[in-house]
Amino acid sequence: MSTLRVTAERLTVHAHSDADALELAQVGLYRAVVAKGVYRTGDWAVYIPESAVLPEDLIEELGLTGRLSGAKRNRVRAIRLRGELSQGLVCRPEALAGVDLAEAHAAGTDFAGELGITKWVPEIPLHMSGDVVPAADLLPWIDVENVKRYPDVFEPGEPVVATEKIHGTACLFTFVAETGEEFTSSKGFAARRQGLARAEDNLYWRAVTAHGVPKAAREIAxxxxxxxxxxxxxxxxxxxQDLGYGESGRSERPGYAVFDVAMEVAGQRVWVDAADLHGLLESVGLPAVPRVFEGGYDADALLAAAGGTETWSGRSVHLREGLVVRPVRERHSDVLGGRAIVKVVSDDYLTRKGGTEYE
Structure with missing residues (x-):
């Protein structure tokens, strides 16, 4: 998931293709449906992204009672309104009436706390959970931001690799060379430096054991x-999850594919370059997520490529979640303040019915 930031943004306003009373307010590459005439291009407003959970008073103020998602009707998610995809909310909350939004944007102010907005975290189903153990040495994963929020991470034409973003649950495995310790965890538990206790019926341990991850990690070390x-x-x-890719998560050998490898070498954490990742994984016998594109960065082309059908099964059994885009060689991003890596999510995936979103 992306990080949650509620920020002031300058808008670009577009006409709605099929509604005279509606318009589209653009923030980055996101577009949110708004009432016509409320905003003009160049105006400043507050942008509340997807996966935000709003307090009741703000929901009422914005006239959204009963219109948001989730059991409590308080979560922002992507929807289609008269055929146009709407992602996030554009508004000017009364609590920020005296705030200079242009200055707040320049300062990078996050209004989430002030507005009582929190990030939605899906509950972990029992069959994907387990007993936890301390795991201080476990290498955690990162939040990957959406290219629509940060469209300037890559320069046009910059050499990049795009891999298919598979809709499952992130499985983190760490091997510690000095002690021989092995840790397995989900993204959520790993963020709290907790691992999952080894158990034959645990989904994550079944996956890493069946696919030989411990042996491969030792070989890499x-x-x-x-x-x-x-x-x-x-x-x-x-x-x-709701997308199966022709695999069974209930079997002794669940579907599993590696999307990244990190190492601690001479006290420094390094990520394996995208250009080298698939070759490394093949050499140690680990399955890799499908590589969809390698070439010069083109935002429009990658947004289009994020759609369509999955490639893992070779049979296009359902829609594709999206892509993850990285530079051919690892580098720092000043835009993100960390690794240069973004996700590109399919519009059809966002608006599918009956979807699940467990971490």
């Missing part, structure tokens, strides 16, 4: 002289 190796993969299949 020996090859590079790494103190720690983190293998980041996706566990998927029927019974994990």
């Amino acid at each position: 020996e090859r590079y002289g790494a103190a720690r190796v983190g293998v980041f993969g996706e566990v998927f299949g029927s019974g994990v």
Whole structure:
């Protein structure tokens, strides 16, 4: 998931294709449906992104009672309004009436706390949970931001690699060379430096064991002289999320594919370059997420490529979640303040019916 930030943004307003009383307010590459005439291009407003959970008073103020998502009707998610995709909310809350939004934007102010907005975190189903153990040495995963919020991470034409974003549950495995310890965790538990206790019926341990992840991590550590190796993969299949990819999450060998590898070498954490990742994984016998594109960065082309059908099964059994885009060689992004990496999510995936979103 992306990080939650509620920020002041300058708008670009577009006509709605099929509604005279509505318009589209653009923030980055996101567009949110708004009432016609409320905003003009160049105006400043507050942008509340998807996966935000709003307090009741703000919901009432914005006239959204009963119109949001979730059991409590308080969560922002993407919807289609008269055929146009609407992502997030554009508003000017009364609590910020005296705030200079242009200055707040320049300062990078996050209004989430002031407005009582929190990030939606899906509950972990029992079959995907387990007993937890301390895991201080576990290498955590990161939040990958959406290219629509941060469209300037890559320069046009910059060499990038795009891999398919598989809809499952993130599975983190860390091998510690000095002690021989092995940790497995989900993204949510790992953020709290907790691992999942080894158990035959645990989804994550079943996946890493069946696919030989511990042996592969040891081999990588020996090859590079790494103190720690983190293998980041996706566990998927029927019974994990609503998209199954022709795999079964209930079997002894759930669907599993690696999307990243990190190492601690000479006290520094390094990520394996996208250009080298698939070759490394093949050499140690680990399955990799499908590579969809390699070439010069083109935002419009990648937004289009995020749609369509999945490629893992080879049979296009359902829609594609999207893509993850990285530079061919790892680099720092001043825009993100960290790794240069973004996700591109399919519009059809966002608006599908009956979807699940477990971490």
